[in-house]
C-alpha cells in the first residue's frame with residue numbers, strides 16, 4: 408500500500424508547528440523564562456535553539472524524509488541499536504501523551520467552569536480540592552476524580568476524531584488549532600497590556616538578571632524547554648516527515664517551525680504576565696509573590712487573576728474562555744502528534760493496519776492515563792514528567808546527533824538537505840552538526856544528570 412502523504416507543504420508546516428506549539432509554550436515557557444533570569448534567559452534559550460534544537464529538528468526531518476518510516480523503522484537502517492533508540496523515543500512519546508492528555512482534561516474542565524468563574528475566591532482550593540481531589544501522597548490513590556475522568560474521555564475522543572483517518576485529514580484540523588490560539592493569545596496579550604500594573608508583569612517576565620547565567624540549572628532548563636517545545640527527541644518529527652514527498656523541502660520547513668514555535672511562546676508570556684501584573688497591582692503584592700511554579704500558573708494563579716479583572720461577569724467569562732480555548736487548541740495537535748508518532752512506529756514496523764493501530768494506541772493511552780485521574784494522580788504526573796521528560800529526550804537527541812549524524816556522514820547529510828531545500832546550508836552546518844552540537848549537548852546532558860541526582 409502506498410504511504411499516506413500530507414496534502415501540501417503548508418499542511419505539513421502547520422502540523423509540525425501544531426505539534427511544537429503546545430501546553431509547553433503557554434504554560435511552561437513564560438514561567439521558566441521569568442524564573443530563570445527573565446530577559447537574560449533568552450541567551451541560553453537561543454543558544455539551545457541554534458546549537459541543539461534546530462540541528463536536531465533538521466536531522467529528524469532528514470531521517471524521516473530519507474527512510475520514509477516511523478522512528479524505529481527509520482533508525483533500524485543503522486542497526487539493531489538504532490532501532491532500540493527509535494523504540495526508546497517512541498516509548499517516551501507514548502508516556503508523555505498519557506499525562507499530556509490529563510492536563511488537556513483539566514483544560515476541558517476549566518472551559519466548563521469558565522461560564523460561572525467557579526473558582527472565584529479560592530482558586531487553589533478549587534483546583535486541588537474540587538477538581539483533582541488531591542490526596543496527601545502518591546500512594547493514596549483513593550479512587551477517581553470525576554471531573555478529571557470526564558475531561559479525559561473528552562480529550563481522547565478529540566484525539567481520535569482528529570487522526571482517525573491519518574495525516575491526510577489532519578490538515579482540516581491544524582488550520583484551526585494553529586491559527587486560533589495565536590489569535591486568542593494576541594487578543595489576550597493586547598487587552599492584558601491595557602490593564603493597570605501590566606508593565607510590572609512584563610518587567611518581571613523580561614527584565615534580564617544576568618547573574619543567573621552562571622547557574623547551570625538555567626542552561627539545562629533552556630535545553631529541556633527547547634527540546635520539549637520543538638517536539639524533538641520523541642520520534643514524532645521523524646514520523647511526521649516520513650509522510651513528506653521525497654521532493655519536499657527540509658530547511659525552510661524546519662526554520663519556519665522553529666520560528667513560529669518561539670513566537671507562540673513569547674506571545675503567551677505577554678498574555679500571562681500582563682494579567683498577573685494587574686493581579687499583583689490590585690492585591691497590593693509583587694508579581695513574584697503572585698506567580699507560582701508549574702501547574703499552579705495556568706490552573707490556579709491565572710484563573711484567579713481573571714476573577715479579579717474589571718470587566719464584569721461576562722467579560723471575565725469571555726477572557727477565561729479565550730485562555731482555555733487557546734490552551735485546548737494549542738494542546739490538542741501536540742497530543743495527537745504524540746499518538747501519531749507512536750502509531751506510525753508500530754504500524755510501520757509490524758505492517759499493521761494504520762487505523763486499527765491508532766485506535767489501539769488511543770485505547771491503551773486512555774487506560775494508562777486513568778492513573779493520573781486518581782486522587783493521587785498529580786504526584787505521579789510530577790514524578791513521570793521529571794524523570795522521563797527532562798532526561799530521556801536529551802539522551803535521544805544527543806545520540807541522534809553524536810551517532811546517527813556521524814553514521815550518515817555529516818557532510819552527506821548537508822548535501823542531502825541541500826538537494827531538496829530552498830535554503831542551502833553552508834560549511835558551517837557541517838561544523839555545527841559534526842562538532843559543536845554534540846559537544847554542547849554532551850555537556851548539558853552531564854549537567855542535567857548532575858542536577859537530577861543532586
Ligand code: PFF
Nearest residue numbers: 427429430431636638641643
Ligand atoms: N511540544 C509540545 C509542547 O510544547 O507542549 C509537547 C510535545 C508534543 C512534545 C509532541 C513532544 C512531542 F513529540
